[in-house]
Amino acid sequence: MADIDDPAAIATGEASAGVAFDEETYLRLNPDVRLAVASGGFHSGRDHYERYGRAEGRPFMMPQGGVRGRIVMTAAPDTRREKVRLPAAAVDAVRLSRSGGIFVVGWINDVSDRLDSLDLYFSNWSVSLDANSLARERREDAEEALANGGRHPYGWWGFMFAARRLPAGVCSVVLRLKSGTELSFMVTAEMLEDQEMRKATLTHLVQAKYFGNPYFDAVAAIDATIGEQMADFNKMLSRRAVNAPYAERFGETGRSYKGSIIVCLYGKAEYMFLQQALFSRLAGIHDYEFIYVLNSPWIAEQTLREAKRCALIYGLDMSVVILNSNAGFGAANNAAAQFASSDRLLIMNPDVFPYDSNWAEKHTMLIETLPHEQTALFGAPLYYDDGSLMHAGMYFCEDTMPGFAGGRKRETSILRVEHYGKGAPPETAAFLKPRPVPAVTGAFMSVQRAWFEQLGGFTQDYVFGHYEDADLCLKSIEAGCLPWLHDIRLWHLEGKGSARRPQHEGGSVVNRWLFSRSWGEMVRNSLLGPQPGYAGLGGEAAS
Structure with a gap:
């Protein structure tokens, strides 16, 4: 049996004060530390020694006078040592888009040592993202891998818009923790088209899992920087989508009209035929x-075919404007307004239809007889297909939800719109009376063209469609003119006129966040609730 030296005779770090620390010897005597350093868990052997090794009594020099052929113990068999553990992490994807969108997804176990930053290094460019700019989410796969069911958001993801083309290729991703520990991964970045990048990020936003209320946690996740970056990215896409649209005219040309009815189509063309049949x-x-302005160029041929049939059968003058991609509700209506041959714009959804046979005459009489302040911007009562009231103007509410991410209480407050009289009996007089209201829906609004242009049209920051109508109404109030509601009734088959997918739900999250950030102060000051205190808004109709 081989002899074994007494471990008490082995010089340890504490017993060898004044002796220079030998990095290579420390790693040789502590192979678990060598592995940890090689894997990126520690900067060096000295880094581990100062943080753990000194307290554990780990040796950093070779024992003196050792005899060959003997097993040398460098610690007593029952010595307790901190097990060297590397923070578990993974980088799932790095995606780039043609115009500079950057989307990163992964997870990390940073329960005891918090994530500080994420760096991407390519061959000729790099970027560093602060951990506060990353969204955190629940990752059940990470919980399973770590055998940890604790309430910690291991997942992270981020989005940034660089506004310039960035070369793709192999990328070094470095996760830095608060302690200075670095974890490195080599990832091949995936290149996406800009439209696909928007779809991917918005879908991820709305499908991510959280420990609290999913909607409010999603809003909180993008509040630091992601929301602003997404809005800027979408604005770029909207500008591109309305560039050089295709337009075709059906019917007379060169006429002037009492009004131009603008209808934005997405995903469905068949409502054009029904709408023309009923309005004719x-x-x-x-x-x-x-x-008709089309946000879905992939159904352009079907839309033009429907327009030709409508012109032949019903004889109404119309134009079809086809955009090269989905510009969203606001940008599409702004583009269509450039083709209008009247001083009055009527924004209307494809699933909105006339309630009365003299609807057009009523609208004409209103704009010709009422004062400017009552007709500059107004809406109308809308009805569900069962005959109950759907809309009689809109007012603003604020929802607050506490969150406890990371063990810290954080409240998220966001605005929303509510409809006066929603679900009420159809002849409820309080809701039908002409009056100023805080806002009207974009399903139908009539606006003087000069006033629309003075307000800058619809704000194009919003993604796809949601809150542009309320935003326009608040711009009008801010400029000194209240929206009104007038009793010229319409049917509205709410949500039937377009196809809605997960990315649209993600866009709605971004839009509600953006609307709250843009108008929160003004609304909270004087426009909250069905009876707001703003001058001129008496709130005659209760909610």
Whole structure:
């Protein structure tokens, strides 16, 4: 049996004060530390020694006088040592888009040593993202891998818009923890088209899992920087989508009209035929033109075919404007307004239809007889298909939800719109009376063209469609003119006129966050609730 030296005779770090620390010897005597350093868990052997090794009594020099052929113990068999553990982490994807979108996804176990930053290094460019700019989410796969069911958001993801083309290729991803520990990964970045990048980020936002309320946690996740970056990215896409649209005219040209009815189409063209059939029967409708603006170029051929059939059968003057991609509700309506041949713009959803046979004559009488302050911007009562009231103006509410991410209480407050009289019996007089209201829905609004242009049209920062209507109304109030509601009724088959997918739900999250950030102070000061204190808004109709 081989002899074994007494471990008490082995010189340790504490017993060898004044002796220079030998990095290579320390790693040789502590192979678990060598592995940890090689894997990126510690900067060096000295880094581990100062943090753990000194307290554990780990040796950093070779024992003196050792005899060959003997086993040398460098610690007593029952010596307790901190097990060297590397923070578990993974980088799932790095994606780049043609115009500079950067989307990163991964997870990390930073329960005891918090994530500080994420760096991407390519061959000719790099970027560093602060951990506070990353969204955190629940990752059940990480919980399973770590055998840890604790309430910690291991997942992280981030989005940044660089506004310039960035070369892809192999990327070194470095996760830095608060302690200075670095974890490195080599990832091949995936290149996406810009539209696909928007779809991917918005879908991830709305499908991510959280420990609290999913909607509010999603809003909180993008509040630091992601929301602003997404809005800027979307604005770029909207500008590009409306560049050089295709337009085709059906019917007379060179006429002037009482109004231009603008209808934004997405994903479905068939409502055009039904809408034309029902409006063509109205007295006075030939004083109006229709402008259909298409956000879905992949159904352009079907849309033009429907337009030709409508012109042949119903004889209403119309134009079809086709955009090269989905610009969203606001940008599409702004683009269509450039083709209008009247001083009055009527923004209308494809699933909105006339309630009365003299609807067009009523609208004409309103804009010709009422004062400017009552007609500059107004809406109308809308009805569900069962006959109950759906809309009689809108007002603003604020929802607050506490969150406890990372063990810290954080409240998230966001605005939303609510409809006066939603679900009420159809003849409820309080809701139908003409009056100023805080806002009206974009499903139908009539606006003087000069006023629309003075306000800058719809704000194009919003993604796809949601809150542009309320935003326009608040711009009008801020400029000194309240929106009104007038009793010219319409049917609205709410949500039937377009196809809605997960990325649209993600866009709605971004839009509500953006609307709250843009108008929160003004709304909270004087416009909250069905009876706001803003001058001129008496709130005659209760909610």
